[in-house]
Amino acid sequence: MKFSTMMAVALASVGAVADTLYVNNVTGNDGNAGTADLPLKTIQVAISAAHPGDVISVAPGIYGDEQGSTPASTAGQTCRVWIDRSITLKSEVKGGAVITGRLADDPQGAVTAIRIADSVATTKESPVVVEGFVIRDCGTDTANAGGVIGWSGTGVPSFADEK
Numbered sequence: 775m776k777f778s779t780m781m782a783v784a785l786a787s788v789g790a791v792a793d794t795l796y797v798n799n800v801t802g803n804d805g806n807a808g809t810a811d812l813p814l815k816t817i818q819v820a821i822s823a824a825h826p827g828d829v830i831s832v833a834p835g836i837y838g839d840e841q842g843s844t845p846a847s848t849a850g851q852t853c854r855v856w857i858d859r860s861i862t863l864k865s866e867v868k869g870g871a872v873i874t875g876r877l878a879d880d881p882q883g884a885v886t887a888i889r890i891a892d893s894v895a896t897t898k899e900s901p902v903v904v905e906g907f908v909i910r911d912c913g914t915d916t917a918n919a920g921g922v923i924g925w926s927g928t929g930v931p932s933f934a935d936e937k
Contacts, residue, residue, distance in 0.1 A: 792862075795820045798833035817855050817863070817873075826900065829862045832907075834870030853889040857902055860894060865906035875912035887912045 795808035802815035814820045817837055820830045838854055854873050857863070865871035875884040887909040896902050 792827045792829055793825065794829045794831055795824055796831050796833070797837075799835045799837055800833070802833075821855070821857060821859070821861065821863075824859065824861050826860045829864065832863065832865050832871040834865070834867050836872045836874055838872075838874035838876060838911075853886040855888045856891065857888065858891040858894060860896060860900040860902055862901075862903040862905065863888075863907075864903070868906040869908050871906070872908045872910060874910050876910075884911050 796802075796810050796813040797808075797815070797817050797820045798813040799815055802813035804815045804819040806812035806814055808814045808820055808823055813833065814823070817830065817832060824830060854875060855863070873887045875887050888904060890896075890902055894902060
């Protein structure tokens with residue numbers, strides 16, 4: 775009996791199923807577990823807790839500086855959301871979650887909404903998916919690709935053939 779239980783646990787960990795982490799900037803707390811009952815407050819903390827293949831489900835609301843979240847900054851790239859692994863980031867309600875690039879301390883300034891790290895190798899089997907968000911008030915980023923969704927690598931990003 776003990777051997778069967780240990781074997782089942784070992785087999786379950788080999789075929790790991792994607793987890794879902796929940797974010798709610800009103801009821802969440804970044805010290806929570808990220809469950810539906812105990813959501814996280816910020817998208818960035820959820821991404822940091824996620825494993826490749828996980829889903830991050832974001833409740834309706836405005837996610838950005840005015841909500842008290844700090845822009846992520848990696849290698850000089852300032853943005854709202856820094857994606858450094860293959861995950862699915864989705865709004866619970868299509869159009870209900872808004873990522874804004876507007877800076878509260880500089881109403882004329884803005885940052886990139888979402889930036890994907892050059893270290894993320896996306897393929898058909900391991901994609902980065904962003905679904906159902908409204909993205910607004912973003913800055914333009916002429917030094918790197920994109921003002922709304924940017925890629926921080928050098929040169930031109932390559933995309934896997936979907937055929």
